[in-house]
Amino acid sequence: MNVVPVNEAVSTETADDSRIDGNLTQLEYLALNSDFNLSDGHARQELTPGQGKMVGELPRLWAEAVVRPVEEIERESHRAFFHLLGQHSYPGADGRVLACYSSSVAMEIFARALVTEADAIALVHPTFDNIPDILRGVGLRLVPLEEDVLHGGDVPAELLGSVGAIFVTTPNNPTGRVLSRERLVRLAEQCAEHGVVLALDTCFRGFDEAGQYDHYEVLEASGCRWVVIEDTGKLWPTLELKIGWLVRSANVGLPLAKVYSDILLGVSPLVMLMVKRLSEDAADGGLRDLHEFIATNRALVRANLHDVPGLTFVDPDSRVSVERIHLGDRSAMDVWAALREHNVYLLPCGRFHWADPSEGDRMLRIALSRSPASVDVATRALRSVLMGD
Amino acid sequence: MNVVPVNEAVSTETADDSRIDGNLTQLEYLALNSDFNLSDGHARQELTPGQGKMVGELPRLWAEAVVRPVEEIERESHRAFFHLLGQHSYPGADGRVLACYSSSVAMEIFARALVTEADAIALVHPTFDNIPDILRGVGLRLVPLEEDVLHGGDVPAELLGSVGAIFVTTPNNPTGRVLSRERLVRLAEQCAEHGVVLALDTCFRGFDEAGQYDHYEVLEASGCRWVVIEDTGKLWPTLELKIGWLVRSANVGLPLAKVYSDILLGVSPLVMLMVKRLSEDAADGGLRDLHEFIATNRALVRANLHDVPGLTFVDPDSRVSVERIHLGDRSAMDVWAALREHNVYLLPCGRFHWADPSEGDRMLRIALSRSPASVDVATRALRSVLMGD
Numbered sequence: 206m207n208v209v210p211v212n213e214a215v216s217t218e219t220a221d222d223s224r225i226d227g228n229l230t231q232l233e234y235l236a237l238n239s240d241f242n243l244s245d246g247h248a249r250q251e252l253t254p255g256q257g258k259m260v261g262e263l264p265r266l267w268a269e270a271v272v273r274p275v276e277e278i279e280r281e282s283h284r285a286f287f288h289l290l291g292q293h294s295y296p297g298a299d300g301r302v303l304a305c306y307s308s309s310v311a312m313e314i315f316a317r318a319l320v321t322e323a324d325a326i327a328l329v330h331p332t333f334d335n336i337p338d339i340l341r342g343v344g345l346r347l348v349p350l351e352e353d354v355l356h357g358g359d360v361p362a363e364l365l366g367s368v369g370a371i372f373v374t375t376p377n378n379p380t381g382r383v384l385s386r387e388r389l390v391r392l393a394e395q396c397a398e399h400g401v402v403l404a405l406d407t408c409f410r411g412f413d414e415a416g417q418y419d420h421y422e423v424l425e426a427s428g429c430r431w432v433v434i435e436d437t438g439k440l441w442p443t444l445e446l447k448i449g450w451l452v453r454s455a456n457v458g459l460p461l462a463k464v465y466s467d468i469l470l471g472v473s474p475l476v477m478l479m480v481k482r483l484s485e486d487a488a489d490g491g492l493r494d495l496h497e498f499i500a501t502n503r504a505l506v507r508a509n510l511h512d513v514p515g516l517t518f519v520d521p522d523s524r525v526s527v528e529r530i531h532l533g534d535r536s537a538m539d540v541w542a543a544l545r546e547h548n549v550y551l552l553p554c555g556r557f558h559w560a561d562p563s564e565g566d567r568m569l570r571i572a573l574s575r576s577p578a579s580v581d582v583a584t585r586a587l588r589s590v591l592m593g594d
Numbered sequence: 595m596n597v598v599p600v601n602e603a604v605s606t607e608t609a610d611d612s613r614i615d616g617n618l619t620q621l622e623y624l625a626l627n628s629d630f631n632l633s634d635g636h637a638r639q640e641l642t643p644g645q646g647k648m649v650g651e652l653p654r655l656w657a658e659a660v661v662r663p664v665e666e667i668e669r670e671s672h673r674a675f676f677h678l679l680g681q682h683s684y685p686g687a688d689g690r691v692l693a694c695y696s697s698s699v700a701m702e703i704f705a706r707a708l709v710t711e712a713d714a715i716a717l718v719h720p721t722f723d724n725i726p727d728i729l730r731g732v733g734l735r736l737v738p739l740e741e742d743v744l745h746g747g748d749v750p751a752e753l754l755g756s757v758g759a760i761f762v763t764t765p766n767n768p769t770g771r772v773l774s775r776e777r778l779v780r781l782a783e784q785c786a787e788h789g790v791v792l793a794l795d796t797c798f799r800g801f802d803e804a805g806q807y808d809h810y811e812v813l814e815a816s817g818c819r820w821v822v823i824e825d826t827g828k829l830w831p832t833l834e835l836k837i838g839w840l841v842r843s844a845n846v847g848l849p850l851a852k853v854y855s856d857i858l859l860g861v862s863p864l865v866m867l868m869v870k871r872l873s874e875d876a877a878d879g880g881l882r883d884l885h886e887f888i889a890t891n892r893a894l895v896r897a898n899l900h901d902v903p904g905l906t907f908v909d910p911d912s913r914v915s916v917e918r919i920h921l922g923d924r925s926a927m928d929v930w931a932a933l934r935e936h937n938v939y940l941l942p943c944g945r946f947h948w949a950d951p952s953e954g955d956r957m958l959r960i961a962l963s964r965s966p967a968s969v970d971v972a973t974r975a976l977r978s979v980l981m982g983d
Contacts, residue, residue, distance in 0.1 A: 230855035237860070238663045245859055263652040270833050274627045306695035309857045313702065317731055338856045342706055344733070444659050445862040446835075466619035467727045468698045470634055471626070473834040 229334045229556050232541075236550030241583045244550040246333075246378060246409075246527055248442040248574040253494060255486045256441060259479060266482070270474035279304060282477035283450060285484035286437060289492065290410055291417035294425060301453050303465050304472045308408050308436035308449035309335060314468060315404060315432055315451060316343040318459040323369020323402075329355055331557040331565065332374045336406065338559075340372070349560040352382055360395055370402035376409040376416050379557055379570045381523025383415040386423065393427030402457065403429050408436035408449075411492065412499060413524035421452075430457045437480050439526060439574070440487070440495065446476045499526050502573040502580045506530075509584040513591045519568060526574045529554065532567045532591070540569060540590060547586045618723045618945050621930075625939030630972045633939040635722075635767060635798075635916055637831040637963040642883060644875045645830060648868060655871070659863035668693060671866035672839060674873035675826060678881065679799055680806035683814060690842050692854050693861045697797050697825035697838035698724060703857060704793060704821055704840060705732040707848040712758020712791075718744055720946040720954065721763045725795065727948075729761070738949040741771055749784055759791035765798045765805050768946055768959045770912025772804040775812065782816030791846065792818050797825035797838075800881065801888060802913035810841075819846045826869050828915060828963070829876070829884065835865045888915050891962040891969045895919075898973040902980045908957060915963045918943060921956045921980070929958060929979060936975045 236244035252260065259266075270278065283302050287295045296302065305311040312335075319326065320343045328337055330349040337347055348368055350360065355373065365371070371392070375384040384392070384405075396403040403424070410416035424431045431454045438447035453461055487495070506528050510516055515533025523529075532540060537553035544551060552572075554565030569587075573580065588594075625633035641649065648655075659667065672691050676684045685691065694700040701724075708715065709732045717726055719738040726736055737757055743749065744762065754760070760781070764773040773781070773794075785792040792813070799805035813820045820843045827836030842850055876884070895917050899905055904922025912918075921929060926942035933940060941961075943954030958976075962969065977983075 228852070228855055230859055231851075233859055234855070238665045247859065260653050260656045263656065264649050267649045267652070267833065276627050306699065307858060310695065310699065313857055335856045342853065342856060444656065444864045445860060446864065462620075463617070464731065466617055466623070467724045467731060468702055469696060470619055470622055470636065471834060475833045475835065 228338060229552060232552060235545075239548050239550055241547070241549040241579055241586070243572045243575055243579065243583045244552050246439060246572055246574070247445070248439060248526070249572075250442055250498065250574050250576055252442055253491060255489070255491055256483060259482045259486070262482070263475075266478045267475055270478055273474075275471065275474050278474045278477050278481075282448070282481045285481045285488075286450075287435070289484045289488050290435075291419055292421055292435075294419050294421035295452060296421065296425075296455070299455075301455065303451040303461065304477070305449040305451055305465070306469065306472055307438060307447060308406065308434050309339070310468065311434045311449040311451040312336065312339050312406070314461060314464045315434065316340050316345065317464045318461045319370055319402065320344050321460060322458070325368045327360075327364055327368045327371045328559075329373050329377060330560050331377075331380065331554075332559070333378045334556040334559050336372065336374065347560070352377065352380060356382065356384070356388060360392060362399075365395060365399040365401055368401060370404055371396060372404045372406070374406040374408070376413050376523075376525050378409055378525065379520075379527050379529050379554065381409075381413070381520045381525040381527075383413055385415075386418045389420060389423050390427070393424055393429045393431070396431070397427050397429035400430070402432060402459070404432045404434070406434045408434065408439055409525040410435075411440045412496065412526055415524070424454065428456075430454055432457060432459075432461070437483075441483050442574070443479060443483070446473075446479060448472055448476060448480055496524070499524070499573050502575065502577055503528055505577060505580050506571055506573070506584050509581065509588055510591075513588060516591065526572065528571045528573055529568050530571065532569065535567060535591070537565070537567055537569050540587070543590045544586060547590075549583045549586045551583070551587065617727060618941060621941060624934075628937050628939055630936070630938040630968055630975070632961045632964055632968065632972045633941050635828060635961055635963070636834070637827075637829060637915070638961075639831055639887065639963050639965055641831055642880060644878070644880050645872060648871045648875070651871070652864075655867045656864055659867055662863075664860065664863050667863045667866050667870075668860075671837070671870045674870045674877075676824070678873045678877050679824075680808055681810055681824075683808050683810035684841060685810065685814075685844075688844075690844065692840040692850065693866070694838040694840055694854070695858065695861055696827060696836060697795065697823050698728070699857065700823045700838040700840040701725065701728050701795070703850060703853045704823065704848075705729050705734065706853045707850045708759055708791065709733050710849060711847075714757045716749075716753055716757045716760045717948075718762050718766060719949050720766075720769070720943075721948070722767045723945040723948050725761065725763065736949070741766065741769060745771065745773070745777060749781060751788075754784060754788040754790050757790060759793055760785060761793045761795070763795040763797070765796075765802050765912075765914050767798055767914065768909075768916050768918050768943065770798075770802070770909045770914040770916075772802055774804075775807045778809060778812050779816070782813055782818045782820070785820070786816050786818035789819070791821060791848070793821045793823070795823045797823065797828055798914040800829045801885065801915055804913070813843065817845075819843055821846060821848075821850070826872075830872050831963070832868060832872070835862075835868060837861055837865060837869055885913070888913070888962050891964070891966055892917055894966060894969050895960055895962070895973050898970065898977055899980075902977060905980065915961065917960045917962055918957050919960065921958065924956060924980070926954070926956055926958050929976070932979045933975060936979075938972045938975045940972070940976065
């Protein structure tokens with residue numbers, strides 16, 4: 206949790222980085238030390254009593270991690286997590302699940318492996334900006350795939366013919382839109398026909414049952430080349446201790462294991478045991494409680510802001526742990542700057558729209574994985590700013 | 595700690611990866627579930643009583659990490675670690691210390707930032723193969739810098755004129771050779787003259803006081819553009835929970851903070867507090883004890899193997915936590931394969947010599963950060979194999 210002030214970053218960086226706003230993560234750094242950080246999408250609420258037991262058990266989990274074979278711990282960890290989220294057909298038995306320090310490290314490994322055979326990738330638009338930045342950073346050319354096109358029907362054959370892979374975040378961040386089973390079936394078929402790699406980022410699927418049908422069953426049946434990035438990091442407030450899993454089809458044909466081996470030997474078996482423990486708690490009612498917790502915070506945001514003239518809630522059906530609001534004719538950066546004076550941090554949405562930032566210029570994203578008190582104070586402050594109190 | 599069997603990795607990878615031996619990390623995976631894994635350089639000995647107290651304190655450290663500002667925790671953590679290793683002039687106050695999940699993640703970020711302005715880098719030869727692989731993986735061309743040339747005097751001006759950066763591992767892995775203060779002064783001067791970035795990987799410096807003079811004082815005085823990668827991961831058996839710090843000069847001119855922000859928001863404050871706690875224990879005598887522990891294991895290796903005909907100890911003065919042996923006219927891969935039948939894993943040295951693997955074909959590397967019992971059993975098995983018992 207490094208604090209890299211945007212100004213510092215800008216002053217020592219190349220001209221290309223000298224935007225006043227920086228990227229979304231640079232804006233998130235600014236919020237890290239605030240009590241009213243509703244900026245990043247990481248889980249920062251209090252542990253539930255059930256989860257809190259795990260903290261007391263850490264010394265015992267450490268001792269267990271020391272004595273047991275890591276292979277065994279790893280298998281139990283991904284089985285507990287993948288099964289919790291309905292992914293019963295994931296290929297856990299044959300070494301196709303690579304544990305990474307985070308989903309972004311998994312993303313970097315995927316990007317580095319893909320660029321050895323492809324020069325372009327289609328990417329859902331909008332989505333969190335570190336995805337396009339990582340893909341561009343390794344030298345890939347990006348082709349936007351609009352959400353409405355993705356969800357509306359077949360992907361244009363012309364687009365499929367022009368790229369080596371298609372990357373879809375589902376549920377999407379920040380919109381919460383989920384790729385239906387029906388659409389995944391057809392998209393995987395199309396990718397198989399065109400020899401295009403289908404890459405899914407499912408980091409937010411824990412929040413939405415609509416994203417918990419068995420994706421691996423669909424992917425394996427299609428015969429397409431596929432990669433999935435799963436993430437434990439958004440669900441539980443585990444102080445940034447998490448796993449990003451990089452899963453692949455047997456026929457993927459990309460040097461994923463080789464690039465992985467350049468970057469890591471493995472993640473901590475202590476973190477694997479934590480994930481197993483928290484997955485068991487979630488299966489035992491904790492996930493249902495989490496859904497209620499997020500729904501309550503979302504309702505609080507909407508209640509506190511419902512009468513602000515011109516303000517709209519953009520994603521009425523979203524279940525993920527972030528909520529977008531449209532500010533009408535107000536600039537998101539202006540409101541962001543005004544809120545900062547109250548030590549309240551939200552996230553302006555321009556950079557989610559990586560192919561056309563102006564589309565997000567009047568929207569803010571509010572993180573919901575926070576204590577209800579923080580959500581309440583922050584959204585009341587937002588209300589004051591918007592009402593000109 | 596993923597188990598990626600070499601065969602599996604090879605079967606699904608590109609033709610370029612179909613070597614039977616894989617890279618060093620892929621060989622290390624094979625050893626992960628063995629009781630006689632003397633393969634990877636990670637710390638796997640038992641915690642000392644002083645270090646073990648930290649495990650019991652984990653619930654308290656967790657609670658501390660939840661309530662305190664992360665910025666404060668981070669500053670305390672790097673101060674404790676850098677000061678422990680004599681690095682009093684490191685730029686801790688002004689955001690030039692980026693905490694990464696590991697030194698390899700720091701390496702990846704450095705490589706991705708460097709390739710935005712340079713197409714070639716000089717790299718010490720030999721060194722651990724994930725360094726050349728990461729540098730090549732982002733598209734950099736490598737120029738070997740032989741250890742004898744590096745330590746012998748000025749680096750050739752022709753070499754400096756042909757690259758954007760020079761990368762030096764000091765103490766080196768696997769040789770243990772340390773860049774002296776005198777040589778660093780001159781190398782930094784030369785880099786300043788040529789506008790070349792000087793990059794140091796000091797991951798093993800905790801083991802050798804010769805590597806603990808204040809490098810930052812020298813680097814800052816030189817005016818050169820520099821980057822240093824520091825690592826907590828080799829010193830303490832913390833179940834892969836570690837920090838790789840990426841430190842830079844104010845004038846480095848590379849988009850390090852930007853690439854960093856693509857990949858992470860920050861490392862865990864729990865790990866930061868662990869590192870602080872273990873640094874304090876090390877300053878209080880723990881580091882001296884660790885040096886004795888490694889020296890004892892090294893002496894055990896040498897005692898168990900001293901009478902094997904043709905075997906030599908290649909690095910008599912090395913203090914780092916690995917020991918190389920030369921097998922005379924025996925092939926390292928043959929001996930490696932024979933030992934594997936005893937469930938004992940060492941590391942053949944070919945791939946450390948990334949520009950000429952045949953130079954390492956008759957050497958093995960033995961990891962010393964293990965219980966003395968494991969070192970004893972493994973080196974007795976090695977002796978048996980070599981003596982043809």
